[in-house]
Amino acid sequence: MRHEKANTLLELARHLASSAEGLTLNEMAREAGVGRRTVERMRDALWALFPQMEEIADGPAKRFRIPHGLDGFFQSPTTEELLELNKAATGLHTAGAAPRARVLETLERKVRAAMRGGVLRRMAPDVEALVRAETVAVQAGPRPFEDETLIATIRHALMAMKALRFSYGGGRTPGAVREVTPHGLMFGRANYLVAAELGQSEPRNWRLDRLGEVEILETAASPPATFNLRDYANRSFGIYQGETEAVVLHISLDGAEDALGWRFHPTQTTEVLGDGSVMVRFQASGMKELAWHLFTWGDKVRILAPPSLQDAMLSELELALARHRPPVTQGLARHTPGGDQRS
Numbered sequence: 001m002r003h004e005k006a007n008t009l010l011e012l013a014r015h016l017a018s019s020a021e022g023l024t025l026n027e028m029a030r031e032a033g034v035g036r037r038t039v040e041r042m043r044d045a046l047w048a049l050f051p052q053m054e055e056i057a058d059g060p061a062k063r064f065r066i067p068h069g070l071d072g073f074f075q076s077p078t079t080e081e082l083l084e085l086n087k088a089a090t091g092l093h094t095a096g097a098a099p100r101a102r103v104l105e106t107l108e109r110k111v112r113a114a115m116r117g118g119v120l121r122r123m124a125p126d127v128e129a130l131v132r133a134e135t136v137a138v139q140a141g142p143r144p145f146e147d148e149t150l151i152a153t154i155r156h157a158l159m160a161m162k163a164l165r166f167s168y169g170g171g172r173t174p175g176a177v178r179e180v181t182p183h184g185l186m187f188g189r190a191n192y193l194v195a196a197e198l199g200q201s202e203p204r205n206w207r208l209d210r211l212g213e214v215e216i217l218e219t220a221a222s223p224p225a226t227f228n229l230r231d232y233a234n235r236s237f238g239i240y241q242g243e244t245e246a247v248v249l250h251i252s253l254d255g256a257e258d259a260l261g262w263r264f265h266p267t268q269t270t271e272v273l274g275d276g277s278v279m280v281r282f283q284a285s286g287m288k289e290l291a292w293h294l295f296t297w298g299d300k301v302r303i304l305a306p307p308s309l310q311d312a313m314l315s316e317l318e319l320a321l322a323r324h325r326p327p328v329t330q331g332l333a334r335h336t337p338g339g340d341q342r343s
Helices: 003-018 025-032 036-049 079-094 100-112 119-131 149-159 231-234 254-258 287-295 307-324
Strands: 054-058 061-065 164-167 177-188 190-199 204-207 209-219 245-251 269-272 278-284 300-306
Touching: 003 025, 003 036, 003 061, 025 036, 025 061, 025 119, 079 100, 149 164, 149 177, 149 209, 177 204, 177 231, 204 231, 209 254, 245 254, 245 287, 245 307, 254 269, 287 307, 300 307
Parallel strands: none
Antiparallel strands: 054 061, 164 177, 164 209, 177 190, 190 204, 245 278, 245 300, 269 278
């Protein structure tokens, strides 16, 4: 068997060992990127390698899984995997997300502790060398608020499907007590609880740094079955939710290469025009945040739609100019004989 085939087979084994309910043959084929007949041969090969593999009846289909995980020989991480885990923790620390960084650091220690001594000794020098040779670039921006106890409380409410009560230091009535159905947590430039007030259907974003006296209620509360947090987040350019609008941007030729490698929004489509410039289209809300971002593109971008985005950009530019334009000199310059000019 070629190396690539062996690697694909091992990756499929990992999927089967990490799935609680198991995978159907169609799901196995999709994970492995192969056809039905090939995945049937792979299943048989895995059965020979892992006699403990189970077949579970699921209606007309059958599911397969490898219970109790794989032994350490098959599960030892690579140098690159340990490196990326370390960099992810470092990146979270740099962004001010210390509680989540500590979770990854604990995971890294568990992974190292589970490795065979000889394997760890061989890999450790390479991992340490690459850690010194690679870093996460620091991006300008706010340091999001993270409180380990607060996040743990919200996660507990989400898992128990219970309502939350808290006093909120923002909005039109700062300090008001709210009772909400938690829908999820959204991490980014600032961290938010996504939740709908009890009795309402539309969720809102609540900044974590403005939540006080948070407690879990006995009231059962869970988001609608149709709610998808990723889809909700994708409705806006940033975190501000509002009416979704069709955005059309024209990127000039000198910015085309960057635009083709840039993700403005998960729903975007890009089109290369005859002159080499690029047209970008997507659906989003949050025009003010989008204007802030487009400012960094300078004269490489032209907003074609919607008008609200054009207005947001003009408004932000006018505010910046008003703050930074030099004051107009008062009075008129007067001339003296001989050409001397005095003010």
